[in-house]
Amino acid sequence: MNAKATYEEGELIHLLKQKDEQAFSYLYSNYAGALYGIVKQIVTDTEVGSDVLQEVFVSIWKKIDSYDPSKGRLFTWMLNIARNAAIDKTRSKNYQQGLRQQPIDDNELSLPVVRPGYDDYGLKKVILKLKDEQRLLIDLSYYQGFTHDQIAKALNIPLGTVKTRLRTAVTQLRTMLS
Amino acid sequence: MNVKEYISSGIVESYVLGLVTDAERQEFEALCAQYPEIVQARAQFELSLENTLSQDAVPPPPFLKEKVREAVFPLAAEVSDSQSEYQTPVRHINWWKWVAAASVILLAGSLIWGLNTNKKYRQAQELAQQNTILETRLDSAEKQLNELNMVATTLQKPEVKAASLQGTDVSPASFANVYWDTTTKDVYLLINNMPAPSTDKQYQLWALLNGKPVDLGIIDNGVWQQKLMIKMKGVEEAQAFAITLEPKGGSVNPTMEQLYVVGKL
Numbered sequence: 402m403n404a405k406a407t408y409e410e411g412e413l414i415h416l417l418k419q420k421d422e423q424a425f426s427y428l429y430s431n432y433a434g435a436l437y438g439i440v441k442q443i444v445t446d447t448e449v450g451s452d453v454l455q456e457v458f459v460s461i462w463k464k465i466d467s468y469d470p471s472k473g474r475l476f477t478w479m480l481n482i483a484r485n486a487a488i489d490k491t492r493s494k495n496y497q498q499g500l501r502q503q504p505i506d507d508n509e510l511s512l513p514v515v516r517p518g519y520d521d522y523g524l525k526k527v528i529l530k531l532k533d534e535q536r537l538l539i540d541l542s543y544y545q546g547f548t549h550d551q552i553a554k555a556l557n558i559p560l561g562t563v564k565t566r567l568r569t570a571v572t573q574l575r576t577m578l579s
Numbered sequence: 580m581n582v583k584e585y586i587s588s589g590i591v592e593s594y595v596l597g598l599v600t601d602a603e604r605q606e607f608e609a610l611c612a613q614y615p616e617i618v619q620a621r622a623q624f625e626l627s628l629e630n631t632l633s634q635d636a637v638p639p640p641p642f643l644k645e646k647v648r649e650a651v652f653p654l655a656a657e658v659s660d661s662q663s664e665y666q667t668p669v670r671h672i673n674w675w676k677w678v679a680a681a682s683v684i685l686l687a688g689s690l691i692w693g694l695n696t697n698k699k700y701r702q703a704q705e706l707a708q709q710n711t712i713l714e715t716r717l718d719s720a721e722k723q724l725n726e727l728n729m730v731a732t733t734l735q736k737p738e739v740k741a742a743s744l745q746g747t748d749v750s751p752a753s754f755a756n757v758y759w760d761t762t763t764k765d766v767y768l769l770i771n772n773m774p775a776p777s778t779d780k781q782y783q784l785w786a787l788l789n790g791k792p793v794d795l796g797i798i799d800n801g802v803w804q805q806k807l808m809i810k811m812k813g814v815e816e817a818q819a820f821a822i823t824l825e826p827k828g829g830s831v832n833p834t835m836e837q838l839y840v841v842g843k844l
């Protein structure tokens with residue numbers, strides 16, 4: 402698997418859709434780290450994280466034909482696959498038993514899950530700069546994959562407030578990222 | 580709809596991060612197709628997100644790449660296996676299949692040969708046509724050259740007399756020359772300047788002998804403007820020459836009201 406030095410995104414997508422092995426190798430070399438980063442922030446355990454990342458690349462390979470460039474960048478598409486795969490993993494029985502993950506309706510839910518000094522890189526590093534209430538919402542929705550409805554019920558705040566706060570939080574993310 | 584407000588509402592980031600409901604996603608995608616500025620805002624956020632996550636990438640365990648490769652490429656191997664199954668029957672081809680294959684090849688070959696031959700035949704025909712055209716052109720060029728040579732030699736002969744035909748009141752600017760070979764009796768006309776006649780009329784050259792006109796022929800409208808000199812009908816004797824404008828095809832007697840040029844020998 403010797404990867405070509407660089408691919409232009411359109412060319413890479415075209416080659417991936419043609420199931421080009423070299424393009425896949427390139428994809429792994431260039432994106433595995435970024436995707437592993439998001440996976441690890443959700444599942445934390447290295448072994449589980451590796452399993453998830455493998456699933457993610459198998460999914461990318463299988464689903465590449467359904468990727469539609471008009472709906473966003475390739476990375477965004479892969480990032481969402483990685484995030485969803487990791488969240489799915491945290492919800493599996495084995496994972497829950499292993500880590501004794503607290504269910505959504507637990508009282509401890511209100512504690513901000515994003516902790517400084519532990520996994521404060523990438524997106525979380527940025528999220529740490531948000532207000533606690535915003536950070537909590539991002540954590541629950543983005544890293545734990547709960548719906549707005551679920552969050553509203555769990556935190557006992559109106560759905561509209563959840564939405565408004567989340568929108569404000571992500572708007573701030575944009576400013577912080579750029 | 581206020582696009583700016585929509586963009587700054589947080590929908591763009593929520594969409595990219597996957598934090599929207601199905602309805603919101605559908606609406607966002609529909610609006611993207613309509614407003615390029617939304618797409619631009621989306622692309623901007625996507626890129627900054629990608630950059631941040633790439634900068635803070637976490638290297639996965641080194642063994643994982645090989646593991647992923649093994650997990651991914653058996654799929655590819657299966658695909659190529661099932662493809663190669665279609666290729667194996669080559670060994671089971673019977674003699675008649677060879678015959679059929681050979682016939683197909685022969686047929687294809689003869690078709691190609693036929694098409695080629697047909698093409699060559701058409702090319703040859705085209706060349707022949709072009710040849711004919713060139714020959715015709717050469718003929719006419721040679722003819723013209725011969726005429727010019729003849730005219731030139733004719734003009735140099737001492738026995739050739741020239742008549743300068745001047746414009747009349749009908750057409751004062753008109754001017755022509757007639758050369759008459761007193762030995763061969765040939766008549767040549769050189770039109771220096773005469774107005775182009777309408778399509779239903781033609782100029783006609785006359786020789787005048789003792790006040791009587793002798794028809795020396797009509798001047799072809801297409802020809803007289805191109806040619807330097809026109810050979811007309813010969814005449815035994817002449818004192819003067821004149822050109823009148825006649826109805827197409829010419830007249831038996833000249834229409835004197837339409838006398839354009841006239842000149843004595």
